[in-house]
Amino acid sequence: MLPKEKLARINALAKKAKEGSLTEAEAKEQSSLRKEYLQTFRSNMLTTLKGVTIVDPKGNDVTPNKLKVVKQDKNLH
Template sequence: MLSKEKLQRISVLSKKSKSQGLTVEEAKEQTTLRKEYLDTFRTSMRETIENVRVFDPEGNEVTPEKLRQKQNKNNRLN
């Protein structure tokens, strides 16, 4: 999770970019912060998806085989 300060800085830079433009240094900072945010988001989303189990209305597990294999592989490592 990104710190509150970094998230606020992303917002500040975004607003400034729309209103008056950014300096070269600010644009680089914005790019770095956005990349860090996306990396954090993707990691979190991947971890969430890899821990999901899917059930049909009758209660039978119908988790896709590829996902089950990934979950089994992860469980062996832990």
């Protein structure tokens, strides 16, 4: 998760952008912070999904094969 300071800065820049007073340097900073946020979010989501097993009401493992492969790769590292 990103530090609270970075999240606050993302929100401040978004508010400023809505007001239409974002400088070129601030726009670059906003883009960089957004990329960092999305990278962190995706990494956290993947970690969460690697710990998930989907089971139907009968108790059968119905986890999608693509997720099973990702989970196996995790176990190899």
